[in-house]
Amino acid sequence: MKKHILYILLFAVVLGSCRKSDGPLDVDLSKYNADNYAPDPVIDKWLTDSLNLPYNIQTVYRFERNLTDAVRNISPIELNRVLPIMQAVRNVFLKPYEKVAGTTFIKQLTPKQFVLYGSPSYNDNGSIVLGTADGGRRVVLYELNSMNFANGEDVRRKMRTIHHEFTHIINQNVAIPPAFEQTSKADYTADWTGAANTAAVAKELGFISQYSRSSFGEDFAEMVAHLLVQGQVWFNNYVNTTASAAAQTALRRKEKEVKDYFKTYFNIDFNTLQAEVQKVLKESYGVVDPADVSQTLPNWLLNNRVNTITYDPSAAHYTTYGSSAAFTTVYNNYKNAMSTLNARNLNYIQFVFSDATTMIFRANYTNPASGASFNADYNFKFVANGTTGLTTFTKQIPEPSTTGNYSNAAGIASSFEQVILPYLTNRQFIADWLPTTLPASSPLFRTFGGFYVNGTPANYFYGPIVLK
Amino acid sequence: MESLFKNFFERWGYGFYMQFDGQDGVKMLSDFSNATATTFKASTYRIKYVMNTSLIFDTYNYITTLQDPGASVNGGTNANGLQSDIEFEYLRSTPDSVILIGKRYRNYLYLIKASAAEKTSFENGGYLTAMNKLKNYFVAGFPHIVLNQGGTEKKIEMWINNSTKVVDGDYLTPQQSLLSAASGFAFGIDGAYFSNGLVSEGVRFRGIKWKTDTEMVAYDSAGTEYKVGLSPAPLTLLHLAVGAKFRLQANFRTIYPGTSTLGSAIVGQYVNNLHNAYSGFTFVGGALTFTFDIANRRLTVTGWHTQTAGAAIGTGGWNTVYLQLYQGCQRGIYIYACIRTSNTSIGGKRICTEPDGRSW
Structure with a gap:
């Protein structure tokens, strides 16, 4: 068969050379079929000076059918969007890598061709392609015309695509360690756009995005892109708001493997790289980190960071920020009961969190006969939900000691058992930053905290937080 | 240069003014x-x-709007847009025109050289003025092309739809049948171009232009001009247009102004009872469509109803079709044959009255 083809080719060549009627071809090849378009004095100059010369990167922004899917309708980019997107590529992608991983690294590995299109590329199933990376050398970006560069989140979304694609290129140089694939191996599916794969489902399976489920290669790239561009706070929130412990473990394991990969194979400190990307996004594009969901009072309690919360009704902050009428009644009932039953005067009460599961209810009182003040301690166990703040107190029986504050407590236990014990153990509470009149923007935010009765926000107590 | 752009379905047309530097x-x-x-x-x-030698609009401009695959950009469908082109290959040229054809959807692009006066006008907001002038001309009266063929005067009435960019040409034959033709059109600075040509009574009209400030003429490919008359009332009688051009449609929970009491009751029986489980089911959308088949003297009544919010008429729901023959139509009065049917599912209502007044 091979011989046959060779014969035909030879025959064609011979035939061609015999045609004497052809004169010498008088074609100036520098003009024939020329595609030397006139460079734009601003756009093309910047692209040449800032990307082509230093990094050997070509930017194809004028419509080229053959660099995209030829059967699809794709629109070219608007002229005024070329520079903003490529400046973002330089600032958010090239520069951080150059600074952290070194000039050689980025010059060697960066895609050498960026192809820009204005419209999305529609898939048959209605989803759209935002970008592709081909052969480690070309990145194609879509949907640039609808981008609002004044909106940092828009820039973030597009830069995530670029970091995602670049991760593929890195992976083509050093393959993803096989261990990475094992973490979520059972849950990868080609039908990642299917109705069953909602964002919530993907999250509960331990994936950073729906697209992550398509394959471990995409999972890896999505992990890198989200960690770098969305930031660590966002990632931690994502993990912390995952209900399934297995998903949290999977996400944390994959995070570690991603970071190890960069360190082991490229000697890149991923956290430094992440900080660089975040710095430019925040300084140049005005993005802000989301509120850290781990910074909740229940999380502080569970992490054993809080020492005490004190309720002293005479304190000035109850005048400034208000107090709960329902709880004031509880407190006064206790005070009156102590006076009547125990002949002692209540000064204030305190919630002492001695560890992540123990709360000591402490009453400070004065003996009117001597004028001396004492503390009475009653131990509780508590369980708190880090996300919802739902907290339940149960009495610890017996008390851990019979001396000191516990001895004092035994002496005035009747008033405690009449008022405080049922109040704390007969209901569920929500631990939160209270009072609600103190906004998150206030410098005093998170210096006060307390509990309100689950479902009855008007029944609450709070006080200044003393940390450990 | 000025160009005329013909869109898919060989109907829609768009006009552009382009300055190449x-x-x-x-x-x-x-x-x-x-x-x-x-x-x-x-x-x-x-x-x-x-x-082949190709003209490529390689960054985004108004012509790309038609090609954009985003439905929200141009009112087309996602992934397809309006099925237009941005890459055109050379077909032929005339002394003042270059004709190209789209590489993908085969839309024609006519580049016609603009005169100095036209250039000045385009650059000074004259395009919108010209568009509004022509639109107003069609609002003020009912323009028709006057065609003299062998001593017979034929009037071809024109209707333009500014949103679909379609022009219709209606000719009423002496036998009172309506012949309707359509073409896309694009606004020019001195009239309108018919992208595919409006073919009526053997003439392919290429456009209309202002002869004086208030009078227009139509012209064919050879440049022959035809007078355009302006009639205060439509030449095409509605009952002739129904079937030939239009069908009647009543929409979900809507009785249009001007509907007679009896008409409201009849149409309302359907469109106003879809949402309230009158039939035992609750619907969120529907339409009642009367389609006249003139040749076969048939009226098809299609009741479409859906439980999918936002579904387009005729899709994503159910159609109940009822066919009725009619004997003829004189001056807009239809005489229906009565077909006995045992179908009482339509709410048990009488649906037919015999000519002698008996109803059942």
Whole structure:
């Protein structure tokens, strides 16, 4: 068969050379079929000076059918969007890598061709392609015309695509360690756009995005892109708001493997790289980190960071920020009961969190006969939900000691058992930053905290937080 | 240069004014919207040999709006847009025109050289003025082309639809049948171009233009001009247009102003009882469509109803079709044959009255 083809080719060549009627071809090849378009004095100059010369990167922004899917309708980019997107590529992608991983690294590995299109590329199933990376050398970006560069989140979304694609290129140089694939191996599916794969489902399976489920290669790239561009706070929130412990473990394991990969194979400190990307996004594009969901009072309690919360009704902050009428009644009932039953005067009460599961209810009182003040301690166990703040107190029986504050407590236990014990153990509470009149923007935010009765926000107590 | 752009379905047409600067730069106006008719937009183009000499609009401009695959951009469908082109290959040229054809959807692009006066007008907001002038002309009266063929005067009435950019030409034969033709049209500075040509009574009209400030003429490919008359009342009687051009449609929970009491009761029986489980089921959308088949003297009544919010008429729901023959139509009065049916599912209502007044 091979011989046959060779014969035909030879025959064609011979035939061609015999045609004497052809004169010498008088074609100036520098003009024939020329595609030397006139460079734009601003756009093309910047692209040449800032990307082509230093990094050997070509930017194809004028419509080229053959660099995209030829059967699809794709629109070219608007002229005024070329520079903003490529400046973002330089600032958010090239520069951080150059600074952290070194000039050689980025010059060697960066895609050498960026192809820009204005419209999305529609898939048959209605989803759209935002970008592709081909052969480690070309990145194609879509949907640039609808981008609002004044909106940092828009820039973030597009830069995530670029970091995602670049991760593929890195992976083509050093393959993803096989261990990475094992973490979520059972849950990868080609039908990642299917109705069953909602964002919530993907999250509960331990994936950073729906697209992550398509394959471990995409999972890896999505992990890198989200960690770098969305930031660590966002990632931690994502993990912390995952209900399934297995998903949290999977996400944390994959995070570690991603970071190890960069360190082991490229000697890149991923956290430094992440900080660089975040710095430019925040300084140049005005993005802000989301509120850290781990910074909740229940999380502080569970992490054993809080020492005490004190309720002293005479304190000035109850005048400034208000107090709960329902709880004031509880407190006064206790005070009156102590006076009547125990002949002692209540000064204030305190919630002492001695560890992540123990709360000591402490009453400070004065003996009117001597004028001396004492503390009475009653131990509780508590369980708190880090996300919802739902907290339940149960009495610890017996008390851990019979001396000191516990001895004092035994002496005035009747008033405690009449008022405080049922109040704390007969209901569920929500631990939160209270009072609600103190906004998150206030410098005093998170210096006060307390509990309100689950479902009855008007029944609450709070006080200044003393940390450990 | 001025260009005329013919869109898919060989119907829609769009007009552009393009200034090519010879340095790959092009500035455009378009009759796509009032805004695009007054504000120039700059982009690039290039001439490239790709199997044939090609003109490629290689950055985004108004012409790309038609090609954009995003439905929200141009009112087309996602992934397809309006099925238009941005790459055109050379077909032929005349002394004042270059004719190109789209590489993908085979839309024609006619580049017609603009005169100095037209250039000045385009650059000074004249395009929108011209568009409004023509639209107003069609609002003020009922324009028709007057065609003299062998001593017989024929009037071809024109209707334009500014949103679909379609012009209809209706000719009422002496036998009172309506012949309707359609073409896309694009606004020019001195009239309108019919993209595919409006073919009526053997003549392919290529456009209409202002002869004087108030009078228009139509012209064919040879340049022959035909008078355009303006009638105060439509030449095409509605009952002749029904079936030939139009069908009647009543929409979900809507009785249009002007509907008679009896008409409201009949139509309302359907459209106003879809949402309230009158039939035992609750619907969120529906329409009642009367389609007349003139040749076969049939009226098809289609009741469409859906439980999918936002579904387009005729899709994503159910159609109940009822066919009725009619004996004829004189001056808009239809005489129906009565077909005995045992179908009482339509709410048990009488649905037919015999000519002698018996109803059942």
